[in-house]
Amino acid sequence: MQVKQLLTRTAGALGVTAGLLFVGSPLMAQVKIGDNPNTISPNSILELESATKGLLSPRVQLQATDQAAPLTAPIIAGTRVYNTNTTTTGDFTVSPGEYYWDGSSWVRLVTAVSTGLEVYREGAPTVGGGCGADPEGTIWNDITEDGATEGQQWICREGVWAVYNAPNSSTPFLLGTTGTIDAGGRKGGTISRLGHIVSRRSDNGGSTTILAGGAIQMLRTLALAPVQGPYIDFGRNSVNPRLFRIGLRNDLNAGLGALAFNTTINGQTDPRMVIGLNGQVGINTVNPLRTFHVNGKVLVANNNNDGANYRTGTAGQDGILIDWAEATDEANISIQTDGENLSLTKRLAPSGVETFVAFRAAGATLGRIIYNAGDIAFSQTSDRRLKENIKETHYSIQDLMKLDVVDYNYINNPSKTRTVGFIAQDLFKIFPEAVAIGGEDVKANPWTVNYTKLTPLLVKAIQDQQKEIQDQQKEIAALKAQLSEMNTLKAEVASIKAMLGNAAQQNSEATISK
Incomplete structure (x- = not known):
């Protein structure tokens, strides 16, 4: 009975073999196993088809990703196995799943990880340690600047942290600042690049370019942003991410545009300072019409002096305060010093009548301090054409x-x-x-x-x-x-x-x- 069964099985095997040879003829280039053996894809060398069965890979117990065991070296690159072991040897951890040999180590075939399962943290997890609250498949990135494991990654598998070997890929970015190792799939830590980095809109209405060598170029077209051109925001927290802003304001300086520095302190959104194309500087004003225009006080003094008592002569320190008080519509220049308070000079010697100081109000000259034939005197306006109701004094x-x-x-x-x-x-x-x-x-x-x-x-x-x-x-x-x-x-x-x-x-x- 056993011999009959053996002969029967042998005959069946020979029949299958003959069938395979027949299917593969005349070129012997394609083989199909499973349902519909007579229909095979022209692009496959081996095709498996079944609605109820699967492909079972060789099951082995790997010891570490850098060791061939239990297979015997050398291993041909591309060899695939299913690992059933969970173990850590040194810094290399394996967990159940499919691996392939890339020529020097085992690489896990990682399934797609859901968006949001990638974390960026200072330092590294304990390899083989528990993942805690992190779900399965979470990728840990070490972003410690200049740290020993900066840029390295780990993945949570079977509830423990394992070294994550991302698929090899050639990227334009290099790990660290030395520019010698391809960053590959590493998303944490410092990366560098040889060449420019350009981020632009699909409609080319704006772009930011980081130039190799230390420069940043920003573009925002007038059609896209007629008022606020390209800008940089600075903030202390997420509540106010644009506490300080530096940017191009196209609507300032009579439409010529200006570099604006503004803050959002106490609801203030107007620029605190602007620099025009022709070198004008405005402080607390949006339309600088002169080389230097200040809306407020100007103090020339040392760092420890606020000029508060210059006007009364009791400050105890030297300096100059140019003060405009909006509430009283009052302008004042205060100079405090133990020496000469004010020096008025002319580059050339005066000839004839020369004005050193002029006093004007409402467009009219009220008086002058003039040099006249060697004398310096105050001269008050007394033109008959400016007077009326003239009569002899009482x-x-x-x-x-x-x-x-x-x-x-x-x-x-x-x-x-x-x-x-x-x-x-x-x-x-x-x-x-x-x-x-x-x-x-x-x-x-x-x-x-x-x-x-x-x-x-x-x-x-x-x-x-x-x-x-x-x-x-x-x-x-x-x-x-x-x-x-x-x-x-x-x-x-x-x-x-x-x-x-x-x-x-x-x-x-x-x-x-x-």
């Missing part, structure tokens, strides 16, 4: 005589130097045009006297006095004329008296003689 020498001229010294003068002048409050009662009324704080806003305003009063007093002298001289001349006439009359009276006396004497003598 002030006279009597008003001048009412002014109290006093000697005094200032309280804050340590040497108590005596000087001569007026008391503003007293002068205001007689000649208010020369006095500027102060406020309650005598240090911040004292009463002041414009001594140049007294000049017209002095001139008027001299004129009044001269007129009075001239009138007196006329009166004296008239008196002298009257006196001369009286003297003449006296002489005439004396002469008449003499004549009358002589006549009377003669008459008396005549009577006596008779």
Whole structure:
């Protein structure tokens, strides 16, 4: 019975072999096993077809990915097996699954990993250790900069971490900064590239290029972004990822565009500073019209000085503060120093009348500090064409005589130097045009006297006095004329008296003689 079965099986095997030889004839190039053996794909050398059965690979127990065992070396590259063992030898771990020999080591045939199962962490997991909360198939990437395992990867298999050998591939990126090892499938850690890196839109409306050698070029066309051109955002956290932004604003500087630096602090979105194409710089302004335009304060001082008390002269440090206060619409330049506060110079020697300082308001010149024939003096505008309602002043020498001229010294003068002048409050009662009324704080806003305003009063007093002298001289001349006439009359009276006396004497003598 056993012999009969053996003969039967042998005959069957020979029949199958004959069938295979028949199917493979006449070229002996193709073989098909399974359903529909007479139909075979023209592109296959061996075809397996079954709706209920599968292909069973040789089952072995690998020891490590870098060891051929239990197969015997040398192994032809491409040999495939199914590993049933889970073990770690050194840094190399194997777990159940299909592997192929790439010529030097076993490479696992990894099935597709779901998106989101790749993690990037500092350091490396313990090979062979548990995966914890990480699901099966998670790939661990070490992103520790300059670390011993930077860029290496591990995969969670059967609940433990195993060394992940990604399929070999040639990429334009190199691992690390030395540029000698292909980055391959390593996605964690530092990578480098020889050549440019370009990221662009499909419509070519914008691109970012990292140039080899240390440069970045960014493009954003006007059609894509007529206002906000290419930009870089900086942030401290995900809540405000664009806390600071540097970018091209196409709408600024009269449409010429400008490099803008802006922040989003306290809802502020306008640029804090802009640099125009022609070199203009604007701070807190979006339309710089001059070389340097600042909307706010400008301080020239050392790092420890805020210039807060320059205007009062009590800061205790030297510097210059150019201050514009929006609330009061007030501009001020404060210079504090122990030396010369202000130097006004001209490159060439002045010839004729030269203006060093001009005072203007509402487009009109109010006065100047000028050089004129060797003299420096304040010149106030007094053009007749700028005046109206002109009439003779009501002030006279009597008003001048009412002014109290006093000697005094200032309280804050340590040497108590005596000087001569007026008391503003007293002068205001007689000649208010020369006095500027102060406020309650005598240090911040004292009463002041414009001594140049007294000049017209002095001139008027001299004129009044001269007129009075001239009138007196006329009166004296008239008196002298009257006196001369009286003297003449006296002489005439004396002469008449003499004549009358002589006549009377003669008459008396005549009577006596008779």
